[in-house]
Amino acid sequence: MKKVSSGNITETVALLVERVSFSVPRGIREKLRVARNAEKGAARRYLDAVLENMRVAKKIHVPICQDTGIGVVFVEMGPDVSIRYSKGDNLLTAVNRGIKEGYRRHYLRKSVAGALDRKNTGDNTPAVVHVIPQHGEVLRITLMAKGFGAENTSRLAMLSPGDGREGIEEFISDTVVRAGSNACPPMVLGVGIGGDFEKSAIMAKAALCAVKESDVRRARAWERALLPQLNSLKIGPGGFGGKTTVLDMVIYMSPTHIAGLPVAVNVSCWAHRVASMTL
Numbered sequence: 619m620k621k622v623s624s625g626n627i628t629e630t631v632a633l634l635v636e637r638v639s640f641s642v643p644r645g646i647r648e649k650l651r652v653a654r655n656a657e658k659g660a661a662r663r664y665l666d667a668v669l670e671n672m673r674v675a676k677k678i679h680v681p682i683c684q685d686t687g688i689g690v691v692f693v694e695m696g697p698d699v700s701i702r703y704s705k706g707d708n709l710l711t712a713v714n715r716g717i718k719e720g721y722r723r724h725y726l727r728k729s730v731a732g733a734l735d736r737k738n739t740g741d742n743t744p745a746v747v748h749v750i751p752q753h754g755e756v757l758r759i760t761l762m763a764k765g766f767g768a769e770n771t772s773r774l775a776m777l778s779p780g781d782g783r784e785g786i787e788e789f790i791s792d793t794v795v796r797a798g799s800n801a802c803p804p805m806v807l808g809v810g811i812g813g814d815f816e817k818s819a820i821m822a823k824a825a826l827c828a829v830k831e832s833d834v835r836r837a838r839a840w841e842r843a844l845l846p847q848l849n850s851l852k853i854g855p856g857g858f859g860g861k862t863t864v865l866d867m868v869i870y871m872s873p874t875h876i877a878g879l880p881v882a883v884n885v886s887c888w889a890h891r892v893a894s895m896t897l
Contacts, residue, residue, distance in 0.1 A: 620755040622897050623702045624712035627759065630895050631691065631716025634761035636724055638891040639681050646806070646865065646890045647672065653804055653855065653862035661860030668855075668888055679724075683889045686726040687763030689717045689745035692829040696756040713759075714743040729766075748820060750831055760827045760894040768805065768887040771797035774819055777879040786811060786881050787844060793883040794848055794864065799857025802887035807848075807867035810882040811837075812874040822884035825868035827892050837869040844869075855888075865890075 650672075654665035675682040691713050701709070718741040721728060728742045752758075773793045777785050790809060797805065810821025821834060830836065845867055854860030865888065874880060 627712040628716040632720040635720025637893040638763045657860045660858035661855045664856035685765035690762040692760040694750045694752045694758040696752045696754045698755045757897045763891040768801040768885045771801045774882040804862045804865035806886040806890045808884040809869040812872040818880035818882040821870040822882035825870045
C-alpha cells in the first residue's frame with residue numbers, strides 16, 4: 619500500500635505549475651522545430667519568434683505565454699494508494715492549495731474569475747480536477763495550464779449515428795477552420811468520440827494530457843490519416859498560411875449509446891503546457 623499525505627499532493631501540484639509555466643514538452647518543441655524548417659516567409663518567421671520565445675522563457679524564467687491559464691488537473695489513482703489528509707482537507711483542497719502556491723511563488727498572472735460577476739478569485743483557483751481510476755499503487759498527477767485563446771475555439775457536438783466517420787471528420791475540420799488564427803496555431807488537438815456529453819469532453823481534454831482510462835482506446839491510424847487533411851487547410855503558423863496548421867492530434871474513443879454520437883474537439887495552442895509527476 620502506497621501512503622502519501624495531502625501535503626505531498628499540494629507540493630507536487632506547485633512544482634508542476636512551475637514546470638508547465640516556463641516550458642513546453644520536449645516532443646512539442648521538436649515538432650515546432652521541424653515545422654519551422656518546412657515553412658517559409660511569414661510562417662517561418664512566426665515560428666522563429668515562437669522558438670526564440672521558448673528559449674528566452676527558459677533562460678530567464680519568465681512565463682512562456684502571458685495567458686498563464688486555468689489549471690486542469692488529472693489525478694490518476696489506484697486502489698492501493700492511501701492518502702493521509704489533514705483535518706478538514708480533501709483531494710480538491712490539496713490540489714487547489716498547490717495551484718495557489720505555485721502561482722504565488724512564481725508571480726504568475728491570476729486568470730480565474732467568477733462566471734458572471736467576473737471578480738478575480740485572486741489565486742487562480744479553483745482548478746478543474748478529474749480523478750481517473752487506475753490499478754495498483756499508481757498515483758500520478760498531470761497538470762495542464764490551459765489558456766483560453768485556444769480553449770474558446772473548442773467545440774462539442776451531438777452528432778447522429780448515421781453521420782459516422784465522415785461526419786466526425788467534417789466536424790473536426792470545421793472546428794479547425796473556425797478556430798483559425800484565434801487558436802494561436804500550429805494547434806494541438808484532443809478529440810473525444812463516444813460516451814455521453816461530458817465523457818466526450820473529458821476524453822478530449824485527457825487526450826491533450828496523455829491520460830487514458832481503461833475503457834478508452836486511442837485511434838492512432840485515424841490520427842495519421844486525418845492530420846495531413848487538416849494541414850491541407852493551410853491556415854498555417856499564426857494564421858499566415860503554410861504547411862503546419864495542426865502540430866499534433868490525439869483521438870480517444872469509447873462506446874456510446876445506440877442513439878448518439880458525441881464528439882468533442884479540445885484545441886490547444888502551440889504553447890501546449892502539460893507535465894506529469896508520479897508520487
